[in-house]
Amino acid sequence: MAIREELAKYFNRLHKMLAREKGLKGRLGNIRHLLTGNALTSLLGLVGFALTARALGPSEYGILALCFTYTAAIERLVNFQSWQPLIKFGAESKSAETLASLFKFGLLLDVSAAATGCVIAVALVWAFGPWLGISSEMSGLVTLFCAILPFRISGMPLAVLRLFGKFRTIAYGQVASSVFRAGLCAIGFAFGGTLQDFVLIWMAAQIFGSLSVLFLSLAELRRQGMLASMLKAPVRGISAHFPGLWTFAISTNLSLTLRSSANQLDTLLVGYLADPTAAGLYHIAKRIGRMTLQIGDHVQAVLYPDLARAWAASAIEAFHRAVTQMRVLLLGFGIFLVGAVSLTIDPLLRLAVGPGFEAAGPLVVVQSIAATMTLYGTITRSALLAMGREDRVLSSVLVATIAFHGTALALIPRIGPMGANLAHIVMAAIWLWMMAVAYRQT
Numbered sequence: 486m487a488i489r490e491e492l493a494k495y496f497n498r499l500h501k502m503l504a505r506e507k508g509l510k511g512r513l514g515n516i517r518h519l520l521t522g523n524a525l526t527s528l529l530g531l532v533g534f535a536l537t538a539r540a541l542g543p544s545e546y547g548i549l550a551l552c553f554t555y556t557a558a559i560e561r562l563v564n565f566q567s568w569q570p571l572i573k574f575g576a577e578s579k580s581a582e583t584l585a586s587l588f589k590f591g592l593l594l595d596v597s598a599a600a601t602g603c604v605i606a607v608a609l610v611w612a613f614g615p616w617l618g619i620s621s622e623m624s625g626l627v628t629l630f631c632a633i634l635p636f637r638i639s640g641m642p643l644a645v646l647r648l649f650g651k652f653r654t655i656a657y658g659q660v661a662s663s664v665f666r667a668g669l670c671a672i673g674f675a676f677g678g679t680l681q682d683f684v685l686i687w688m689a690a691q692i693f694g695s696l697s698v699l700f701l702s703l704a705e706l707r708r709q710g711m712l713a714s715m716l717k718a719p720v721r722g723i724s725a726h727f728p729g730l731w732t733f734a735i736s737t738n739l740s741l742t743l744r745s746s747a748n749q750l751d752t753l754l755v756g757y758l759a760d761p762t763a764a765g766l767y768h769i770a771k772r773i774g775r776m777t778l779q780i781g782d783h784v785q786a787v788l789y790p791d792l793a794r795a796w797a798a799s800a801i802e803a804f805h806r807a808v809t810q811m812r813v814l815l816l817g818f819g820i821f822l823v824g825a826v827s828l829t830i831d832p833l834l835r836l837a838v839g840p841g842f843e844a845a846g847p848l849v850v851v852q853s854i855a856a857t858m859t860l861y862g863t864i865t866r867s868a869l870l871a872m873g874r875e876d877r878v879l880s881s882v883l884v885a886t887i888a889f890h891g892t893a894l895a896l897i898p899r900i901g902p903m904g905a906n907l908a909h910i911v912m913a914a915i916w917l918w919m920m921a922v923a924y925r926q927t
Contacts (some may be wrong), residue, residue, distance in 0.1 A: 519783035522656025529663035561745030567640030642702030666690035819857030858913035881919035
């Protein structure tokens with residue numbers, strides 16, 4: 486009875502807070518759409534990975550995982566993630582003309598980065614493949630998979646959809662892409678597809694997902710009456726309209742590149758220092774354990790434009806209140822998920838991908854702890870970027886990434902893929918502490 490009364494009081498306080506905080510209520514509504522889409526996308530994603538893993542087995546699935554990881558790593562290393570500067574400076578834009586120029590600048594940046602990434606990826610496979618854990622037998626498949634990179638144009642499309650509040654469009658557009666991917670995987674599984682078949686299936690799915698987001702953003706620009714003006718807008722002298730644009734873009738890109746060297750190259754490190762089977766186990770564990778980070782990405786997608794607007798308007802109290810509210814919500818959610826994963830991961834792995842992947846269970850639990858720490862830190866990172874303190878974000882990522890690589894290189898040869906998981910915890914702890922100090926000082 487007492488517990489029931491306490492729960493009633495808690496939900497009553499929560500209801501009053503939501504009624505009072507219109508900004509929080511609106512953000513939670515947008516986050517709800519993204520979380521619904523994320524839940525469906527994650528479920529369909531697990532279906533696709535489960536069908537692929539069952540069709541190929543741990544060894545061949547490990548080779549496919551290296552294809553995923555390698556192209557994703559190259560994309561992160563060369564991609565400017567232009568949505569971050571576009572949202573920050575777009576929130577400060579005073580006219581539709583300058584905003585159109587800013588969007589065109591972001592689109593050109595995305596296209597250039599995508600083309601450059603493809604060239605670099607192919608060159609690195611043939612020049613340094615064995616050093617990256619890619620054997621001569623795998624190099625042909627990895628090179629083929631690099632063909633997805635010219636289509637990975639997402640920075641400007643995401644900035645457009647987020648700035649105009651089209652979070653429902655983002656969420657259910659991702660669901661449509663996941664349905665397409667799961668359908669292709671089901672066809673491959675039903676017809677006994679080979680490793681080469683599944684490489685083509687996942688290539689088609691990734692290209693479809695990238696192009697769908699681009700077309701949705703262009704449709705939104707047309708609805709806003711900005712598509713024609715964006716295509717004609719000049720980009721020369723863009724930094725005069727938005728002082729600090731290049732500095733912000735380069736700094737945030739460097740910080741993401743450094744983080745990617747840990748978050749994307751970790752599977753390659755496990756494959757190189759251990760073997761492809763260990764890489765496959767680690768990749769499955771990482772996909773499940775870090776699903777919470779997709780939620781953090783969605784919260785950041787909703788919160789970051791609001792923080793940028795609040796900071797530009799000098800609404801400091803509203804800024805800090807939004808940061809605190811989201812921190813508390815994400816921390817509670819992350820702790821809940823760690824407990825849920827600990828209790829359910831073993832039967833989930835047996836059911837989803839078969840007994841050959843049961844060894845990934847402990848890896849998932851430790852990975853989920855690192856993911857919860859990172860989830861909490863995404864709010865502080867968004868706040869620092871909105872404040873224009875990208876330099877402190879970069880320095881925190883630099884130190885944390887160095888610690889990750891040192892820990893991973895020391896532990897993976899000794900304890901296998903668990904060493905990479907522990908390295909992620911070390912990285913997250915250092916990153917959190919340094920950003921918390923920067924936020925308090927600012």
